[in-house]
Amino acid sequence: MDGVSDTATAEPRLKAARAGQERGPKQDRSRATHRRLLEAAVACLAEHGWAGSTVSVVAERAGVSRGAAQHHFPTREDLFTAAVEYVAEERSVALRALFPEGAEGAGGAEGAGGAEGAGNGGVTGRPAVVAALVDLYTGPLFRAALHLWVAASNEDQLRPRVTELEARVGRETHRIAVELLGADESVPGVRETVQGLLDMARGLGLANLLTDDAGRRDRVVAQWAVLLDEALG
Amino acid sequence: MDGVSDTATAEPRLKAARAGQERGPKQDRSRATHRRLLEAAVACLAEHGWAGSTVSVVAERAGVSRGAAQHHFPTREDLFTAAVEYVAEERSVALRALFPEGAEGAGGAEGAGGAEGAGNGGVTGRPAVVAALVDLYTGPLFRAALHLWVAASNEDQLRPRVTELEARVGRETHRIAVELLGADESVPGVRETVQGLLDMARGLGLANLLTDDAGRRDRVVAQWAVLLDEALG
DNA sequence: AAACAAGCAAGCATGCTTGCATGTATTTAT
DNA sequence: ATAAATACATGCAAGCATGCTTGCTTGTTT
Incomplete structure:
Protein backbone atom coordinates (compact mmCIF):
# COMPACT_ATOMS: atom_id res chain seq x y z
CA MET A 1 0.00 0.00 0.00
CA ASP A 2 1.45 3.29 0.90
CA GLY A 3 4.99 3.65 1.97
CA VAL A 4 6.20 3.84 5.46
CA SER A 5 4.82 7.13 6.63
CA ASP A 6 5.51 7.03 10.29
CA THR A 7 3.76 10.10 11.51
CA ALA A 8 1.62 9.07 14.42
CA THR A 9 3.16 7.59 17.49
CA ALA A 10 0.84 4.66 17.64
CA GLU A 11 -0.41 3.65 20.99
CA PRO A 12 -2.14 0.36 20.37
CA ARG A 13 -2.93 -1.50 23.46
CA LEU A 14 -0.86 -4.59 23.15
CA LYS A 15 1.09 -5.94 25.98
CA ALA A 16 4.77 -6.54 25.71
CA ALA A 17 5.61 -10.15 25.18
CA ARG A 18 7.93 -12.03 27.38
CA ALA A 19 10.77 -12.25 24.91
CA GLY A 20 11.61 -8.57 24.78
CA GLN A 21 9.12 -7.51 22.13
CA GLU A 22 9.18 -3.81 21.50
CA ARG A 23 5.89 -2.04 21.69
CA GLY A 24 4.03 -1.16 18.60
CA PRO A 25 2.81 -3.12 15.64
CA LYS A 26 5.72 -4.42 13.69
CA GLN A 27 3.63 -5.17 10.72
CA ASP A 28 3.20 -2.52 8.11
CA ARG A 29 -0.23 -3.73 7.29
CA SER A 30 -1.39 -3.00 10.77
CA ARG A 31 -0.11 0.54 10.66
CA ALA A 32 -1.64 1.03 7.26
CA THR A 33 -4.98 -0.19 8.48
CA HIS A 34 -4.70 2.01 11.52
CA ARG A 35 -4.03 5.06 9.46
CA ARG A 36 -6.63 4.20 6.87
CA LEU A 37 -9.25 3.87 9.57
CA LEU A 38 -8.38 7.28 10.89
CA GLU A 39 -8.56 8.87 7.47
CA ALA A 40 -11.84 7.14 6.80
CA ALA A 41 -13.19 8.34 10.12
CA VAL A 42 -12.33 11.93 9.29
CA ALA A 43 -13.75 11.65 5.80
CA CYS A 44 -16.97 10.10 7.04
CA LEU A 45 -17.22 12.76 9.68
CA ALA A 46 -17.07 15.42 7.00
CA GLU A 47 -19.48 13.63 4.70
CA HIS A 48 -22.00 11.95 6.93
CA GLY A 49 -21.67 13.81 10.20
CA TRP A 50 -21.37 12.37 13.64
CA ALA A 51 -24.48 10.26 13.85
CA GLY A 52 -23.97 9.01 10.33
CA SER A 53 -20.43 7.93 10.95
CA THR A 54 -20.99 4.50 12.38
CA VAL A 55 -18.11 2.13 12.73
CA SER A 56 -19.55 0.04 9.96
CA VAL A 57 -19.51 3.01 7.62
CA VAL A 58 -16.01 3.97 8.60
CA ALA A 59 -14.74 0.42 8.27
CA GLU A 60 -16.37 0.00 4.90
CA ARG A 61 -14.83 3.22 3.65
CA ALA A 62 -11.47 2.15 5.00
CA GLY A 63 -11.80 -1.06 3.07
CA VAL A 64 -11.54 -3.25 6.11
CA SER A 65 -14.00 -5.26 8.07
CA ARG A 66 -15.76 -4.03 11.12
CA GLY A 67 -13.86 -6.52 13.19
CA ALA A 68 -10.58 -5.01 12.07
CA ALA A 69 -11.75 -1.62 13.18
CA GLN A 70 -12.69 -3.10 16.48
CA HIS A 71 -9.33 -4.68 16.78
CA HIS A 72 -7.58 -1.33 16.44
CA PHE A 73 -10.15 0.70 18.35
CA PRO A 74 -12.07 -1.43 20.83
CA THR A 75 -14.85 1.07 21.20
CA ARG A 76 -16.34 3.77 19.08
CA GLU A 77 -15.13 6.39 21.46
CA ASP A 78 -11.58 5.19 21.02
CA LEU A 79 -11.88 5.45 17.27
CA MET B 1 -51.25 -11.69 36.15
CA ASP B 2 -53.55 -8.75 36.24
CA GLY B 3 -55.62 -9.91 33.34
CA VAL B 4 -57.71 -6.96 32.32
CA SER B 5 -56.64 -3.52 33.25
CA ASP B 6 -59.63 -2.24 35.12
CA THR B 7 -57.93 0.08 37.55
CA ALA B 8 -55.69 1.93 35.21
CA THR B 9 -57.52 5.21 35.37
CA ALA B 10 -55.75 7.00 38.18
CA GLU B 11 -52.49 7.59 36.43
CA PRO B 12 -53.86 8.89 33.15
CA ARG B 13 -56.17 11.22 35.04
CA LEU B 14 -53.25 12.73 36.85
CA LYS B 15 -51.36 13.36 33.67
CA ALA B 16 -54.43 14.74 32.02
CA ALA B 17 -54.85 17.18 34.85
CA ARG B 18 -51.31 18.33 34.47
CA ALA B 19 -51.81 18.86 30.79
CA GLY B 20 -55.01 20.70 31.48
CA GLN B 21 -53.35 23.16 33.76
CA GLU B 22 -51.84 24.86 30.79
CA ARG B 23 -55.03 26.25 29.40
CA GLY B 24 -58.67 25.59 29.65
CA PRO B 25 -59.63 22.10 28.66
CA LYS B 26 -60.55 23.04 25.21
CA GLN B 27 -59.34 22.43 21.77
CA ASP B 28 -56.52 24.68 22.86
CA ARG B 29 -54.97 21.79 24.69
CA SER B 30 -53.92 20.40 21.38
CA ARG B 31 -52.27 23.65 20.44
CA ALA B 32 -50.58 23.83 23.82
CA THR B 33 -49.15 20.37 23.39
CA HIS B 34 -48.12 21.28 19.90
CA ARG B 35 -46.27 24.34 21.04
CA ARG B 36 -44.78 22.61 24.03
CA LEU B 37 -43.40 19.90 21.81
CA LEU B 38 -41.81 22.49 19.58
CA GLU B 39 -40.21 24.29 22.51
CA ALA B 40 -39.01 21.01 23.93
CA ALA B 41 -37.56 20.06 20.57
CA VAL B 42 -35.60 23.29 20.38
CA ALA B 43 -34.41 23.00 23.95
CA CYS B 44 -33.33 19.40 23.50
CA LEU B 45 -31.57 20.36 20.31
CA ALA B 46 -29.56 22.93 22.19
CA GLU B 47 -28.84 20.64 25.11
CA HIS B 48 -28.46 17.19 23.65
CA GLY B 49 -27.74 17.86 20.02
CA TRP B 50 -29.32 16.21 17.04
CA ALA B 51 -28.59 12.57 17.71
CA GLY B 52 -29.46 12.98 21.37
CA SER B 53 -32.79 14.57 20.65
CA THR B 54 -34.91 11.51 20.18
CA VAL B 55 -38.65 11.80 20.12
CA SER B 56 -38.77 10.07 23.48
CA VAL B 57 -36.51 12.69 24.99
CA VAL B 58 -38.43 15.53 23.43
CA ALA B 59 -41.77 14.10 24.47
CA GLU B 60 -40.56 13.53 28.00
CA ARG B 61 -39.32 17.07 28.26
CA ALA B 62 -42.57 18.35 26.86
CA GLY B 63 -44.41 16.42 29.54
CA VAL B 64 -46.39 14.34 27.09
CA SER B 65 -46.17 10.79 25.97
CA ARG B 66 -44.34 9.67 22.92
CA GLY B 67 -47.65 8.75 21.32
CA ALA B 68 -48.87 12.30 21.70
CA ALA B 69 -45.80 13.55 19.93
CA GLN B 70 -46.46 11.10 17.18
CA HIS B 71 -50.03 12.28 16.96
CA HIS B 72 -48.91 15.84 16.27
CA PHE B 73 -45.86 14.98 14.19
CA PRO B 74 -46.19 11.59 12.54
CA THR B 75 -42.50 11.33 11.84
CA ARG B 76 -39.39 12.62 13.43
CA GLU B 77 -38.66 14.66 10.36
CA ASP B 78 -41.97 16.41 10.71
CA LEU B 79 -41.21 17.29 14.29
C1' DA C 1 -78.12 12.75 26.90
C1' DA C 2 -75.93 10.06 23.34
C1' DA C 3 -72.95 9.50 19.57
C1' DC C 4 -69.02 10.88 17.22
C1' DA C 5 -64.42 12.68 16.59
C1' DA C 6 -60.04 14.04 18.37
C1' DG C 7 -56.21 14.05 21.58
C1' DC C 8 -53.45 11.14 24.12
C1' DA C 9 -51.11 6.99 26.26
C1' DA C 10 -49.26 2.36 25.95
C1' DG C 11 -47.74 -1.84 23.57
C1' DC C 12 -45.71 -4.24 19.67
C1' DA C 13 -42.78 -5.12 15.63
C1' DT C 14 -38.78 -3.84 12.79
C1' DG C 15 -34.30 -2.18 11.69
C1' DC C 16 -29.89 -0.60 13.08
C1' DT C 17 -25.68 -0.09 15.90
C1' DT C 18 -22.70 -1.51 19.28
C1' DG C 19 -19.85 -4.83 21.65
C1' DC C 20 -18.38 -9.57 22.36
C1' DA C 21 -17.20 -14.20 20.98
C1' DT C 22 -15.48 -17.41 17.67
C1' DG C 23 -12.77 -18.74 13.65
C1' DT C 24 -8.95 -18.04 10.15
C1' DA C 25 -4.70 -16.31 8.13
C1' DT C 26 -0.35 -14.03 8.22
C1' DT C 27 3.74 -12.99 10.79
C1' DT C 28 7.41 -13.61 14.27
C1' DA C 29 10.14 -16.24 17.49
C1' DT C 30 12.21 -20.55 19.09
C1' DA D 1 9.53 -26.13 10.98
C1' DT D 2 6.59 -25.78 14.84
C1' DA D 3 4.29 -22.90 17.89
C1' DA D 4 2.67 -18.61 19.59
C1' DA D 5 0.87 -14.22 18.91
C1' DT D 6 -1.01 -10.75 16.23
C1' DA D 7 -4.21 -8.95 12.50
C1' DC D 8 -8.29 -9.66 10.51
C1' DA D 9 -13.07 -11.57 9.25
C1' DT D 10 -17.62 -13.40 10.54
C1' DG D 11 -21.54 -14.44 13.53
C1' DC D 12 -24.45 -13.44 17.52
C1' DA D 13 -26.92 -11.24 21.35
C1' DA D 14 -28.43 -6.86 23.68
C1' DG D 15 -30.00 -2.13 23.52
C1' DC D 16 -32.26 1.53 21.43
C1' DA D 17 -34.96 4.43 18.22
C1' DT D 18 -38.54 4.71 14.93
C1' DG D 19 -43.10 3.81 13.23
C1' DC D 20 -47.54 1.45 13.54
C1' DT D 21 -51.57 -0.34 15.94
C1' DT D 22 -54.68 -0.55 19.74
C1' DG D 23 -57.25 1.25 23.59
C1' DC D 24 -58.72 4.92 26.78
C1' DT D 25 -59.88 9.78 28.00
C1' DT D 26 -61.61 14.25 26.64
C1' DG D 27 -64.24 17.56 23.96
C1' DT D 28 -67.74 18.62 20.43
C1' DT D 29 -72.11 17.93 18.07
C1' DT D 30 -77.08 16.84 17.50
Missing part, protein backbone atom coordinates in the same frame (compact mmCIF):
# COMPACT_ATOMS: atom_id res chain seq x y z
CA PHE A 80 -13.10 9.01 17.24
CA THR A 81 -10.94 10.29 20.02
CA ALA A 82 -8.05 9.03 17.96
CA ALA A 83 -9.61 10.74 14.97
CA VAL A 84 -9.63 13.92 17.00
CA GLU A 85 -5.90 13.81 17.37
CA TYR A 86 -5.54 12.98 13.73
CA VAL A 87 -7.60 15.97 12.71
CA ALA A 88 -5.53 18.20 14.92
CA GLU A 89 -2.36 16.94 13.33
CA GLU A 90 -3.69 17.33 9.82
CA ARG A 91 -4.87 20.83 10.50
CA SER A 92 -1.53 21.77 11.89
CA VAL A 93 0.10 20.41 8.79
CA ALA A 94 -2.24 22.37 6.57
CA LEU A 95 -1.48 25.39 8.68
CA ARG A 96 2.25 25.09 8.38
CA ALA A 97 1.83 24.52 4.69
CA LEU A 98 1.09 28.21 4.44
CA PHE A 99 4.73 28.75 5.20
CA PRO A 100 6.71 28.45 2.01
CA GLU A 101 9.88 28.58 4.01
CA GLY A 102 11.09 30.40 7.04
CA ALA A 103 10.67 29.25 10.59
CA GLU A 104 9.39 25.74 10.41
CA GLY A 105 10.21 22.53 12.13
CA ALA A 106 7.83 20.18 13.80
CA GLY A 107 6.60 21.26 17.14
CA GLY A 108 9.00 24.09 17.68
CA ALA A 109 8.80 27.50 16.10
CA GLU A 110 7.87 29.32 19.23
CA GLY A 111 9.33 32.51 17.92
CA ALA A 112 7.12 35.24 19.26
CA GLY A 113 9.08 37.98 17.68
CA GLY A 114 6.23 39.68 15.97
CA ALA A 115 6.95 42.39 13.50
CA GLU A 116 9.24 40.56 11.20
CA GLY A 117 9.00 37.94 8.55
CA ALA A 118 6.05 39.09 6.57
CA GLY A 119 6.96 38.69 2.96
CA ASN A 120 7.10 35.08 1.97
CA GLY A 121 7.22 33.30 -1.27
CA GLY A 122 3.85 31.59 -1.45
CA VAL A 123 1.52 33.89 0.37
CA THR A 124 2.28 37.49 -0.28
CA GLY A 125 0.23 40.46 0.65
CA ARG A 126 -2.49 40.89 3.23
CA PRO A 127 -5.39 39.97 0.94
CA ALA A 128 -3.71 36.74 -0.06
CA VAL A 129 -2.96 35.92 3.55
CA VAL A 130 -6.53 36.54 4.58
CA ALA A 131 -7.78 34.46 1.70
CA ALA A 132 -5.44 31.64 2.59
CA LEU A 133 -6.54 31.72 6.21
CA VAL A 134 -10.18 31.65 5.26
CA ASP A 135 -9.51 28.78 2.91
CA LEU A 136 -8.43 26.78 5.93
CA TYR A 137 -12.04 26.93 7.07
CA THR A 138 -13.67 25.79 3.88
CA GLY A 139 -12.14 22.39 3.35
CA PRO A 140 -13.22 18.94 4.49
CA LEU A 141 -10.86 19.10 7.42
CA PHE A 142 -12.69 22.01 8.93
CA ARG A 143 -15.92 20.28 8.08
CA ALA A 144 -14.85 17.26 10.06
CA ALA A 145 -13.67 19.44 12.89
CA LEU A 146 -16.99 21.26 12.91
CA HIS A 147 -18.93 18.05 13.17
CA LEU A 148 -16.56 17.03 15.90
CA TRP A 149 -17.13 20.23 17.84
CA VAL A 150 -20.86 20.00 17.65
CA ALA A 151 -20.83 16.37 18.64
CA ALA A 152 -18.38 17.04 21.44
CA SER A 153 -20.59 19.75 22.84
CA ASN A 154 -22.99 17.05 23.89
CA GLU A 155 -20.70 14.06 24.36
CA ASP A 156 -19.00 14.04 27.69
CA GLN A 157 -16.26 11.74 26.52
CA LEU A 158 -15.30 13.85 23.56
CA ARG A 159 -15.72 17.34 24.92
CA PRO A 160 -12.48 17.65 26.89
CA ARG A 161 -10.39 16.26 24.09
CA VAL A 162 -11.96 18.36 21.40
CA THR A 163 -11.78 21.43 23.60
CA GLU A 164 -8.10 20.84 24.04
CA LEU A 165 -7.73 20.31 20.30
CA GLU A 166 -9.51 23.52 19.50
CA ALA A 167 -7.40 25.46 21.97
CA ARG A 168 -4.19 24.05 20.57
CA VAL A 169 -4.99 24.49 16.91
CA GLY A 170 -6.54 27.86 17.63
CA ARG A 171 -3.37 29.09 19.28
CA GLU A 172 -1.26 27.83 16.46
CA THR A 173 -3.53 29.40 13.89
CA HIS A 174 -3.39 32.69 15.69
CA ARG A 175 0.34 32.63 15.92
CA ILE A 176 0.80 31.83 12.26
CA ALA A 177 -1.78 34.41 11.29
CA VAL A 178 0.09 37.05 13.24
CA GLU A 179 3.31 36.16 11.56
CA LEU A 180 1.88 36.02 8.08
CA LEU A 181 0.06 39.29 8.53
CA GLY A 182 3.11 40.95 9.93
CA ALA A 183 1.11 42.19 12.86
CA ASP A 184 2.66 43.65 15.97
CA GLU A 185 0.82 42.25 18.92
CA SER A 186 2.46 44.64 21.30
CA VAL A 187 0.17 47.29 19.91
CA PRO A 188 -3.11 47.31 21.84
CA GLY A 189 -5.99 45.97 19.85
CA VAL A 190 -3.94 44.11 17.31
CA ARG A 191 -4.38 40.81 19.05
CA GLU A 192 -8.12 41.23 19.19
CA THR A 193 -8.18 42.34 15.59
CA VAL A 194 -6.53 39.15 14.45
CA GLN A 195 -8.75 37.08 16.69
CA GLY A 196 -11.79 38.71 15.18
CA LEU A 197 -10.50 37.96 11.73
CA LEU A 198 -10.11 34.30 12.58
CA ASP A 199 -13.55 34.25 14.14
CA MET A 200 -14.88 35.69 10.92
CA ALA A 201 -13.12 32.93 9.04
CA ARG A 202 -14.79 30.43 11.33
CA GLY A 203 -18.12 32.04 10.66
CA LEU A 204 -17.54 31.93 6.93
CA GLY A 205 -16.66 28.28 7.20
CA LEU A 206 -19.80 27.66 9.16
CA ALA A 207 -21.88 29.42 6.55
CA ASN A 208 -20.08 27.38 3.93
CA LEU A 209 -21.42 24.25 5.54
CA LEU A 210 -24.83 24.67 3.98
CA THR A 211 -24.32 26.90 0.98
CA ASP A 212 -20.97 27.25 -0.71
CA ASP A 213 -21.23 30.85 -1.77
CA ALA A 214 -17.66 31.46 -2.82
CA GLY A 215 -18.55 34.76 -4.41
CA ARG A 216 -19.90 36.29 -1.26
CA ARG A 217 -17.00 34.88 0.69
CA ASP A 218 -14.46 36.39 -1.65
CA ARG A 219 -16.07 39.80 -1.47
CA VAL A 220 -16.19 39.74 2.31
CA VAL A 221 -12.60 38.59 2.45
CA ALA A 222 -11.48 41.33 0.11
CA GLN A 223 -13.24 44.01 2.10
CA TRP A 224 -11.97 42.80 5.44
CA ALA A 225 -8.49 42.57 4.07
CA VAL A 226 -8.76 46.29 3.42
CA LEU A 227 -10.04 46.97 6.91
CA LEU A 228 -7.27 44.84 8.33
CA ASP A 229 -4.69 46.68 6.30
CA GLU A 230 -5.87 49.95 7.72
CA ALA A 231 -6.03 48.60 11.24
CA LEU A 232 -2.57 47.08 11.20
CA GLY A 233 -0.93 49.95 9.42
CA PHE B 80 -37.88 18.84 13.58
CA THR B 81 -38.79 20.53 10.36
CA ALA B 82 -41.54 22.19 12.35
CA ALA B 83 -38.95 23.02 14.98
CA VAL B 84 -36.93 24.62 12.22
CA GLU B 85 -39.71 27.04 11.50
CA TYR B 86 -40.15 27.65 15.19
CA VAL B 87 -36.51 28.48 15.60
CA ALA B 88 -36.67 30.87 12.69
CA GLU B 89 -39.65 32.61 14.22
CA GLU B 90 -38.02 32.86 17.62
CA ARG B 91 -34.84 34.21 16.18
CA SER B 92 -36.73 36.81 14.24
CA VAL B 93 -38.50 37.85 17.40
CA ALA B 94 -35.22 38.13 19.26
CA LEU B 95 -33.90 40.10 16.35
CA ARG B 96 -36.71 42.59 16.27
CA ALA B 97 -36.36 42.99 20.01
CA LEU B 98 -33.21 44.93 19.29
CA PHE B 99 -35.24 47.71 17.75
CA PRO B 100 -35.64 50.73 19.98
CA GLU B 101 -38.99 51.19 18.30
CA GLY B 102 -37.99 54.32 16.50
CA ALA B 103 -35.99 53.38 13.50
CA GLU B 104 -37.62 52.57 10.25
CA GLY B 105 -38.30 49.04 9.27
CA ALA B 106 -41.27 46.98 8.31
CA GLY B 107 -43.56 45.91 11.05
CA GLY B 108 -43.56 46.93 14.65
CA ALA B 109 -44.01 43.59 16.34
CA GLU B 110 -43.36 44.53 19.89
CA GLY B 111 -41.95 41.77 21.95
CA ALA B 112 -44.61 39.33 22.97
CA GLY B 113 -42.39 37.78 25.54
CA GLY B 114 -38.77 38.56 25.03
CA ALA B 115 -36.74 35.46 24.64
CA GLU B 116 -33.20 35.77 25.79
CA GLY B 117 -32.53 39.12 24.32
CA ALA B 118 -30.04 41.50 25.72
CA GLY B 119 -32.87 43.15 27.52
CA ASN B 120 -32.18 46.66 26.33
CA GLY B 121 -35.05 48.49 24.87
CA GLY B 122 -32.89 50.77 22.81
CA VAL B 123 -29.47 49.91 21.53
CA THR B 124 -27.51 53.09 21.23
CA GLY B 125 -24.02 53.42 19.92
CA ARG B 126 -22.04 51.24 17.60
CA PRO B 127 -20.31 49.19 20.32
CA ALA B 128 -23.62 48.39 21.94
CA VAL B 129 -25.09 47.41 18.61
CA VAL B 130 -22.21 45.10 17.84
CA ALA B 131 -22.41 43.58 21.28
CA ALA B 132 -26.14 43.05 20.92
CA LEU B 133 -25.70 41.42 17.56
CA VAL B 134 -23.04 39.10 18.87
CA ASP B 135 -25.24 38.24 21.82
CA LEU B 136 -27.72 36.87 19.32
CA TYR B 137 -25.19 34.16 18.58
CA THR B 138 -24.46 33.08 22.11
CA GLY B 139 -27.85 32.00 23.35
CA PRO B 140 -29.60 28.64 23.27
CA LEU B 141 -31.47 29.63 20.16
CA PHE B 142 -28.31 29.93 18.15
CA ARG B 143 -27.13 26.74 19.77
CA ALA B 144 -30.20 24.95 18.54
CA ALA B 145 -29.82 26.51 15.13
CA LEU B 146 -26.22 25.42 14.99
CA HIS B 147 -27.08 21.83 15.76
CA LEU B 148 -29.75 22.09 13.15
CA TRP B 149 -27.34 23.36 10.54
CA VAL B 150 -24.82 20.66 11.17
CA ALA B 151 -27.47 17.99 11.16
CA ALA B 152 -29.04 19.42 8.03
CA SER B 153 -25.73 19.38 6.22
CA ASN B 154 -26.00 15.61 6.13
CA GLU B 155 -29.74 15.06 6.22
CA ASP B 156 -31.32 15.35 2.83
CA GLN B 157 -34.73 16.00 4.26
CA LEU B 158 -33.64 18.85 6.48
CA ARG B 159 -31.10 20.57 4.30
CA PRO B 160 -33.40 22.52 1.99
CA ARG B 161 -35.57 23.75 4.81
CA VAL B 162 -32.70 24.76 7.04
CA THR B 163 -30.95 26.38 4.12
CA GLU B 164 -34.03 28.42 3.42
CA LEU B 165 -34.28 29.31 7.09
CA GLU B 166 -30.71 30.43 7.25
CA ALA B 167 -31.11 32.55 4.16
CA ARG B 168 -34.24 34.19 5.51
CA VAL B 169 -32.95 34.87 9.00
CA GLY B 170 -29.60 35.87 7.58
CA ARG B 171 -31.16 38.46 5.34
CA GLU B 172 -33.28 39.83 8.14
CA THR B 173 -30.29 39.97 10.44
CA HIS B 174 -28.29 41.80 7.85
CA ARG B 175 -31.03 44.30 7.23
CA ILE B 176 -31.50 45.02 10.90
CA ALA B 177 -27.77 45.22 11.44
CA VAL B 178 -27.46 47.78 8.68
CA GLU B 179 -30.21 49.86 10.18
CA LEU B 180 -28.96 49.67 13.71
CA LEU B 181 -25.44 50.50 12.65
CA GLY B 182 -26.59 53.36 10.55
CA ALA B 183 -24.63 52.04 7.64
CA ASP B 184 -25.01 53.30 4.12
CA GLU B 185 -24.99 50.34 1.83
CA SER B 186 -24.71 52.49 -1.23
CA VAL B 187 -21.10 53.01 -0.28
CA PRO B 188 -18.96 50.27 -1.79
CA GLY B 189 -17.64 47.85 0.76
CA VAL B 190 -20.14 48.68 3.45
CA ARG B 191 -22.30 45.72 2.66
CA GLU B 192 -19.37 43.36 2.83
CA THR B 193 -18.20 44.97 6.01
CA VAL B 194 -21.47 44.26 7.74
CA GLN B 195 -21.57 40.76 6.32
CA GLY B 196 -18.12 40.14 7.70
CA LEU B 197 -19.22 41.42 11.06
CA LEU B 198 -22.10 39.00 11.14
CA ASP B 199 -19.83 36.19 10.03
CA MET B 200 -17.53 37.09 12.88
CA ALA B 201 -20.48 36.94 15.22
CA ARG B 202 -21.27 33.49 13.88
CA GLY B 203 -17.70 32.45 14.44
CA LEU B 204 -17.76 33.77 17.97
CA GLY B 205 -20.95 31.87 18.61
CA LEU B 206 -19.36 28.75 17.23
CA ALA B 207 -16.37 29.14 19.50
CA ASN B 208 -18.78 29.71 22.33
CA LEU B 209 -20.15 26.25 21.75
CA LEU B 210 -17.29 24.56 23.50
CA THR B 211 -15.76 27.18 25.73
CA ASP B 212 -17.73 30.17 26.88
CA ASP B 213 -14.93 32.70 26.98
CA ALA B 214 -16.95 35.84 27.45
CA GLY B 215 -13.87 37.88 28.22
CA ARG B 216 -12.19 37.16 24.93
CA ARG B 217 -15.43 37.72 23.11
CA ASP B 218 -15.97 41.09 24.72
CA ARG B 219 -12.49 42.22 23.86
CA VAL B 220 -12.83 41.16 20.25
CA VAL B 221 -16.20 42.83 20.02
CA ALA B 222 -14.88 46.04 21.52
CA GLN B 223 -11.96 46.15 19.13
CA TRP B 224 -13.99 45.50 16.06
CA ALA B 225 -16.59 47.99 17.12
CA VAL B 226 -13.84 50.57 16.89
CA LEU B 227 -12.69 49.33 13.51
CA LEU B 228 -16.25 49.29 12.30
CA ASP B 229 -16.77 52.82 13.51
CA GLU B 230 -13.84 53.94 11.44
CA ALA B 231 -14.93 51.97 8.43
CA LEU B 232 -18.50 53.22 8.45
CA GLY B 233 -17.60 56.78 9.26
